[in-house]
Amino acid sequence: MELIKSPRGIAGFCFFVAMGLILSMMTAKPASASNEEFQIGVFWVPPAASTNETQYDYLKDGHVNWIINVASTDLNTIEDNKKMLKLAAERGMKAVVADSRFDKVYDNTATDAEIAAMVNDYKGLPGLGGYYVMDEPLFPNVNYAGHAYQQFLKNDPDSIPYLNLLPYVWNKPEYVKYVDQVIAATPDLKYLTFDNYPFRTNGETNFDILDDYYTNLKIIREKGLEHDLKTGAYIQATGYYDMRRPVENELRYNVFTSLAYGMKALYWFPYWHPGMPFDGGIINLDGTKTDLYKPFQNLNAQIEAWGPILMKLNSVDVYHSGKMAAGTVAVPSDFFWKPENTNDNVIISYFTDAxxxxxxxxxxxxxxxxxxxSFHINSNPTKITEISKTTGLEENTNYNALTGVISADFAPGEGRLYALPTEGMGELLRNPGFEDGLTGWTAYNPSTLTPITDPVNSGSNALQISARSMNYTGAMQDIKSILLSNGQGTYDFGVMLRTESKDKQTMYANIFINDSTGDHYFNGSFVSVDNESWVRSSGSAKITWTGKLNYARIYTESEAGTGNYYVDDFSLKKPDQPTTFKSTLTANMSSITSGTEFKVSFGLSNNTLPIYAQDIKIDYNPAVMEFVSVRSVYEGISLVEVDKETSGKLRLIIASAGPEHAVTGDTPIVELTFKSKKVSKTTTGLISVTNAVLGDVKGNEYQAATSSVPIEVIKGGGPGDLNEDGKISIGDLAIVSAHYGKNSSSPDWENAKIADINGDGIIDILDLTAVAKKIVN
Incomplete structure (x- = not known):
């Protein structure tokens, strides 16, 4: 936004517009941001006269945590900047400082000593976020901007200096070169940020999102991944010449499309109305809130809730469906998450965590x-949750594991963030059976790959490998992004093989990776292959890497020979990790008197998969308690069978009424009622889950860990039950009356003291009253 800060830049600001982008498949490189806060920032802050508690309360209430001061505003003295820092720090926010001296940085004339002096005035102050270096440097200024950035960082390593890039529309043919030059000039760049505003008008007609917006997002995303940089974007909150003032739905669109491209910082421009010729902002020139403040506040609250999740996610792929804009890539036919209606205008962005x-x-x-x-998930995972925009926690969805379909209502421009289960997602390779021709596959060493329809092992297609230059030739797929997405661990892999001639060849599937320590090979089984039938080579390998994973591929080759051969049904899967369930028993009271009913809740914890059926065996001590009843406390759960014939043992057969009622999370499922028996002395009885078998949607069975809960049964009916008949009644009152007036000095006190209800050493009206109240109650 430097182009708006002074007359020297306004002529160029009409370039600030935007349009379309998305990523083609590329290798993702994780940016380490999981321990940092998602920056929710504002540019063009309250002026000096409005740098006060009221205005900074507005910022805090708007869920802002990052404030960017601009040198050319009137907040340009050291004192004003320190006041800004103090107000920000008191509200848990951080600010980027810029006093009048910072104009020399913009003019490329500030010396290293002058930069050090600037830092010296602010370093270590509460609320300091960073130092304003430059906004939208032109090509001739890039090297100096990078040098100044490094100098600020050298003098204050904990700071995040501000350096923001021009938009793509500024110089399309040279833009990638421009981004590369900025990164090269700034070796320790912390955030790669840009502004490109999408909502435009020619004065009469609103333009659609054209080619600039998504292309700009695409370039910044790709360069961020390539250089392990966190990325950030600006949100349009004003009109200016050919830009129209956005409305609430458009703000939402601007926010969520930016997040879909992996941005880890969003900044609003402008926050404070800059004056004419701008059309508005979040705050008016007189310090009052505009109509955009409420959506600004609501959207920031949603970003804040998602923030901890977003900061740990690595962007893998971004796809579009419906009407395609420039710079975008359509959802591949074999992608695991696809829109049910391919005409829906939707972005599908794929992320993974560490x-x-x-x-x-x-x-x-x-x-x-x-x-x-509505979306269909090919691999039919057992469960899909949604990250709440209110709490940031995972919530249940209407996902149907039987059909693999999930749907939701989306407001204009709205995004939703879904989490898939931690268990394996099935097939990881793209186009493993060549049903989509050569998509995803290339030749390993010089050879020719030809899709064929006969012979095939399954489906309609297979692949012929011919014109082989050596035995080490075959079909190959790059799996670097797959391994990075799914993490280190055990992978199962394999392929079906068949020769064209009757001459046998020894062949195998292989995985190769190269990391910081060198090359590593993982061989599948060596199998003897001829032309009479398909033979499978398979393997299981614990694939790990040290440092940087440079290359990774899966491919076929033969031990010797160069004869033509066929391949079909490649496979690469990461097996599910062992799932551990735990049963739980919780009593509503731990100590009870004889003849008292009590409740015990049975449930599950560590429940990582939706459970549809349960076979639960429970033992209890029949000398201490008796079973009364059991009921479901989980909606849609039925007790199909309750076996209580054997005293001291229960067996519960439990089933869910459809996918929407599968048991998920840590939850109680049924409530059991027991009644304590009369005991001659205080006794503890145990209620235990001795066996718990659980079934999931695919019919897999899991053994849950057992559990137990102790129940102490007190002799009699407790204090006041003097005749130990399990209740407090008129007979107990009679015993108190018979000993009325006796005290600890009475010769038969040992026998009489049972009537001393309150234990004060005398049997009087207080003891009679205590028993009488228990009778009435």
Whole structure:
């Protein structure tokens, strides 16, 4: 936004517009951001006269945590900047400082000593986030901007200096070169940020999102991944010449489309109305809130809730469906998450975390209309949750594990973030059976790959390998991104093989990786292959890497010979990790008197998969308690069978009424009622789950860990039950009356003291009253 800060830049600001992007498949490189806060920032802050508690309360209430001061505003003295820092720190925010001296950085004239002096005035102050270096440097200024950035960082390593890039529309043919030059000039760059505003008008007609917006997002995303940099984008909150002032739905669109491209910082421009010729902002010139403040506040609250998740996610792929914009890539036919209606205008963005867990962000690309969007997940995972925009926690969805379909209502421009289960997602390779021709596959060493329809092992297609230059030739797929997405661990792999001639060849599937320590090979089984039948080579390998994973591929080759051969049905899967369930028993009271009913809740914890059926065996001590009844406390759960014939033993057969009622999470399932028996002395009885077998949607059975809960049964009916008949009644009152007036000095006190209800050493009206109240109650 430097182009708006002074007359020297306004002529060029009409370039600030935007349009379309998305990523083609590429190798993802994780940016280490999981321990940092998602930056929710504002540019063009309250001026000096409005740098006060009221205005900074507005910022805090708007869920802002990052404030960017600009040298050319009137907040340009050291004192004003320190006041800004103090107000920010008191509200848990951080700010980027810029006083009048910083103009020399913009003019490329500040010396290293002058930069050190600037840092010296602010370093270590509460609320300091960083130092303003430059906004949108032109090509001639890039090297100096990078040098100044490094100098600020050298003098204050904990800071995050501000350096923001021009938009793609500024110089399309040279833009990638421009981004590369900025990165090269700034070796320790912490955030790669840019601004490109999408909502435009020619004065009469609104333009659609054209080619600039998504292309710019694509380039920044790819360069961020390539150089392990966190990325950030600006959100348009004003009109200016050919830009129109956005409305709430368009703000939402701007936010979620940016998040879909992996941005880890979003900045609003402008926050404070800069004055004419700009059309608005979040705050008016007089310090009052505009109509955009409420959506600004709501959207920031949603970003804040998602922030901890977003900061740990690595962007893997971004796809579009419906009407395609420039710079975008259509959802591949074999992608595991696809829209049910291919005409829906939607972004599907694929993320993973450090453990390999998969996330999908779906964004309604229509910023005018709400849409009900449905998606099909090919691998039918057992469960899909949604990250709440209110709490940031995982919530249940309407996902149907039997059909693999999930749907939701999306407001205009809205995004939703879904989390897939931690267990394996099935087939990982792209186009493993060559049903989509050569998509995803290339030749390993000089040879010719030809899709064929006969012979095939399954489906309609297979692949012929011919014109082999050596025995080490075959079909190959790059699996670097697959391994990075799914993490280190055990992988199962294999392929079906068959020769063209009757001459036998010894062949095998192989995985190769190269990391910081060198080359590593993982061989499948060596199998003898001829032309009479298909033979499978398979293997299981613990694939790990040290440092950087440079290359990874799966391929076929033969031990010797160069004869033509066929391949079909490649496979690469990461097996599910062992799932551990635990049964739970919880009593509503731990100590009871004889003849008292009590409740015990049975449930599950560590429940990582939806459970559809349960076979539960429970033992209890029949000398201490008796079973009364059992009921379901989980909606849609039925007790199909309750076997209580054997005293001291129960068997419960439990089933869910459809996928929407599968048991998930840590939850109680049934409530059992018992009644304590009369005991001659205080006794503890145990209720135990002795066996718990659980079934999932695919019919897999799991053994849950056992559990137990002790119940102490007190002799009699407790204090006041003097005749030990398990209740407090008129007979007990009679015993108190018979000993009335006796005290600890009475010769038969040992026998009489049972009537001393309150234990004060005398049997009087207080003891009679205590028993009488228990009778009435």
């Amino acid at each position: 453990s390999g867990r998969k996330y999908i962000m779906a964004v309604n690309r229509d910023y005018t209309n709400s849409s009900t969007l």
